[in-house]
Amino acid sequence: MPHRQLAFPQSECADCPIRHRAVCARCETDELEQLEAIKYYRNYEAGQTVVWAGDSMDFVASVVRGVASLTQTMEDGRRQMVGLLLPSDFLGRPSREKAPYDVIATTDLQLCCFRRAPFQNMIDTTPHISQRLLEMTLDELDAAREWMLLLGRKTAREKIASFLAIIARRDAQVQQTIAQGEVGFDLPLTREAMADYLGLTLETVSRQMSSLKRDGVISLEGKRRILVPDFDVLLDETGDDSDGGVLA
Amino acid sequence: MPHRQLAFPQSECADCPIRHRAVCARCETDELEQLEAIKYYRNYEAGQTVVWAGDSMDFVASVVRGVASLTQTMEDGRRQMVGLLLPSDFLGRPSREKAPYDVIATTDLQLCCFRRAPFQNMIDTTPHISQRLLEMTLDELDAAREWMLLLGRKTAREKIASFLAIIARRDAQVQQTIAQGEVGFDLPLTREAMADYLGLTLETVSRQMSSLKRDGVISLEGKRRILVPDFDVLLDETGDDSDGGVLA
DNA sequence: ACCCCGGCTTGATCCACGTCAAGGCACGGA
DNA sequence: TCCGTGCCTTGACGTGGATCAAGCCGGGGT
Numbered sequence: 001m002p003h004r005q006l007a008f009p010q011s012e013c014a015d016c017p018i019r020h021r022a023v024c025a026r027c028e029t030d031e032l033e034q035l036e037a038i039k040y041y042r043n044y045e046a047g048q049t050v051v052w053a054g055d056s057m058d059f060v061a062s063v064v065r066g067v068a069s070l071t072q073t074m075e076d077g078r079r080q081m082v083g084l085l086l087p088s089d090f091l092g093r094p095s096r097e098k099a100p101y102d103v104i105a106t107t108d109l110q111l112c113c114f115r116r117a118p119f120q121n122m123i124d125t126t127p128h129i130s131q132r133l134l135e136m137t138l139d140e141l142d143a144a145r146e147w148m149l150l151l152g153r154k155t156a157r158e159k160i161a162s163f164l165a166i167i168a169r170r171d172a173q174v175q176q177t178i179a180q181g182e183v184g185f186d187l188p189l190t191r192e193a194m195a196d197y198l199g200l201t202l203e204t205v206s207r208q209m210s211s212l213k214r215d216g217v218i219s220l221e222g223k224r225r226i227l228v229p230d231f232d233v234l235l236d237e238t239g240d241d242s243d244g245g246v247l248a
Numbered sequence: 249m250p251h252r253q254l255a256f257p258q259s260e261c262a263d264c265p266i267r268h269r270a271v272c273a274r275c276e277t278d279e280l281e282q283l284e285a286i287k288y289y290r291n292y293e294a295g296q297t298v299v300w301a302g303d304s305m306d307f308v309a310s311v312v313r314g315v316a317s318l319t320q321t322m323e324d325g326r327r328q329m330v331g332l333l334l335p336s337d338f339l340g341r342p343s344r345e346k347a348p349y350d351v352i353a354t355t356d357l358q359l360c361c362f363r364r365a366p367f368q369n370m371i372d373t374t375p376h377i378s379q380r381l382l383e384m385t386l387d388e389l390d391a392a393r394e395w396m397l398l399l400g401r402k403t404a405r406e407k408i409a410s411f412l413a414i415i416a417r418r419d420a421q422v423q424q425t426i427a428q429g430e431v432g433f434d435l436p437l438t439r440e441a442m443a444d445y446l447g448l449t450l451e452t453v454s455r456q457m458s459s460l461k462r463d464g465v466i467s468l469e470g471k472r473r474i475l476v477p478d479f480d481v482l483l484d485e486t487g488d489d490s491d492g493g494v495l496a
Numbered sequence: 497a498c499c500c501c502g503g504c505t506t507g508a509t510c511c512a513c514g515t516c517a518a519g520g521c522a523c524g525g526a
Numbered sequence: 527t528c529c530g531t532g533c534c535t536t537g538a539c540g541t542g543g544a545t546c547a548a549g550c551c552g553g554g555g556t
Contacts (some may be wrong), residue, residue, distance in 0.1 A: 070393075072393070072394075072396075072397045074397070074401065074487055074488075074489075075489060076487075078401040078487075079401070080396060080397040080400040080401045082393035082396045082397065083393070093386055095379075095383070096386065100390060100393075101393070123379075127375040127378065130375070130378050130379050130382055131371075131378050133382055134378055134381055134382045134385060135343070137382060137385045137386060137389060138341055138344065138385060140389055141385060141388055141389050141392060142348060144389060144392040144393060144396065145318075145320070145330035145331070145348075145349070145392060146320075147396060148320075148328055148330045148392065148395060148396055148399055149320045149322070149328040149330065151396055151399035151400045151447065152328040152399045152446075152447025153322065153326040153327070153328045153447060155542080155543095156542075156543065190502095190503065190504090191503070191504060191505095192503080192504095198400075199399065199400025199401060200543075200544090201543075201544060201545080202503090202504080203504095203505085203506085203543090203544075203545080203546095204542090204543055204544075206504060206505055206506080207505080207506080207543090209504095209505095210505075210506085222552095223503075223504065223551090223552095239322055239324075239326075240322075241322075241323060403512080403513095404512075404513065438532095438533070438534090439533075439534065439535095440533085440534095448513080448514090449513075449514055449515080450533095450534080451513090451514075451515080451516095451534095451535085451536085452512090452513060452514075454534060454535055454536080455513090455535080455536080457534095457535095458535070458536085470522095471521095471522095471533075471534065497556100498555100498556085499554105499555090499556090500553105500554090500555085500556105501552105501553095501554095502551105502552100502553095503550105503551090503552095504549105504550080504551080504552105505548105505549085505550070505551095506547100506548085506549080506550095507546105507547085507548080507549100508545100508546085508547085508548105509544100509545080509546080509547100510543105510544080510545075510546095511541100511542105511543095511544080511545095512541100512542100512543095512544090513540105513541090513542090513543100514539105514540085514541080514542090515538100515539085515540075515541095516537105516538085516539085516540095517536100517537085517538085517539105518535105518536085518537080518538105519534105519535085519536080519537100520533105520534080520535070520536095521532105521533085521534080521535095522531105522532095522533090522534105523530105523531090523532090523533105524529105524530090524531090525528105525529090525530090525531105526527100526528090526529090526530105
């Protein structure tokens with residue numbers, strides 16, 4: 001099973017009011033207006049911390065532009081990324097005040113925020129919102145569990161290939177051309193962030209990227225732009241069930 | 249943060265009708281009666297498969313007795329456990345027909361099942377049930393993410409110690425004596441299942457158990473019963489934040 | 497033009513864990 | 527009683543990825 005799809009293709013919802021539908025797919029006009037009334041924007045630069053683990057968060061948000069990561073850190077400094085938020089993903093948990101992990105902007109980032117209390121109100125009074133949130137949380141849980149398989153059992157090369165496939169599949173433009181085989185996209189993470197994502201060191205990430213390049217599976221344009229001549233070849237490297245179901 | 253607590257201490261709800269409260273903490277009598285009307289029991293022996301990945305599940309359930317695991321398997325046979333269900337935990341996802349992973353009884357197991365369709369009805373007509381399910385799913389997500397840190401960054405010894413601490417903390421009887429330091433409990437998993445849980449081989453599990461025994465952190469009574477002379481010493485081995493918050 | 501610095505690559509070496517293999521122990525059935 | 531079988535332990539050895547270390551490259555500031 002591939003990484004969960006976008007709640008909505010990015011092309012359909014370029015700005016925030018529509019993006020609310022990531023929260024509530026069936027919202028009617030008046031509900032969208034309620035959301036409109038309690039929303040505001042926040043912007044962060046690459047590398048900035050949005051919230052620290054343990055801090056209380058007075059908002060929930062939906063990612064408009066950029067990428068944020070959820071990261072756990074052990075006392076001795078070992079770090080593991082436990083969530084990656086791309087545009088249209090949802091950040092924060094209604095009815096839970098404290099953030100359980102650091103939230104870090106890995107690229108420049110724009111959030112569309114809703115203040116907690118009124119948002120909580122909407123949930124309590126609009127039943128299908130909590131159903132929608134349940135759906136989204138189940139998607140996150142599926143993604144987390146696929147990630148556990150990656151962390152526990154895949155080799156470094158498989159981890160890198162899986163990561164590239166995930167990023168490619170979540171890129172709206174790539175989505176449309178993926179069937180033709182050749183695709184290109186930008187990495188939204190540094191090698192170090194990739195290492196934190198994949199449970200590796202940055203040296204191993206770098207070596208495996210070089211190895212995939214040597215073997216012709218990918219090529220690089222600069223450090224961040226990836227070209228994949230044949231997406232199926234990349235999928236073969238992931239170790240995943242290769243039912244060929246690119247759009248499954 | 250420790251592994252999520254039981255929805256309710258096991259001692260409070262020894263049989264199924266009460267255990268429904270794991271699904272719905274605020275259910276009133278008439279709602280419990282509705283659940284009562286659509287419930288039935290299933291029993292499995294240790295090692296039996298409850299559902300295969302990809303099968304459609306016509307029920308959701310709550311674990312009454314025993315332990316079930318959610319396991320992903322790659323084509324070449326590598327396996328990773330992605331969920332562990334103990335008594336009072338919930339199995340299945342309303343509004344999702346297909347099971348995404350194998351569900352296996354790791355001990356003798358009793359489930360209290362609810363047929364899908366009527367259960368789905370209750371969700372749609374009783375708003376606070378879907379809110380309760382959201383809470384439970386968020387707990388599962390937190391557990392999954394803590395597990396990701398374990399899989400990605402902990403050493404074999406830390407993994408074993410963390411696992412023992414998780415099992416101990418979820419054991420109701422242990423809960424009550426944990427403050428005194430010395431606790432004992434039974435492992436509900438074979439060494440092989442522990443290996444699948446922890447992203448290790450069974451040999452490494454065995455060696456690390458022996459090592460913890462040699463170092464006096466634990467002692468064994470038979471293969472499955474664990475005695476921990478000082479729980480804080482075990483916690484020191486987990487690599488976790490040692491804020492001493494046993495009951496946090 | 498120069499240097500600096502952050503992000504990245506590459507090489508040499510080490511070691512934790514996987515792999516392969518040989519038993520040990522407890523239980524159940526003939 | 528003996529043997530078979532499932533589960534576990536232990537040892538010897540190999541290796542994938544971590545660690546340590548030395549640069550490279552490209553962009554921005556002075």
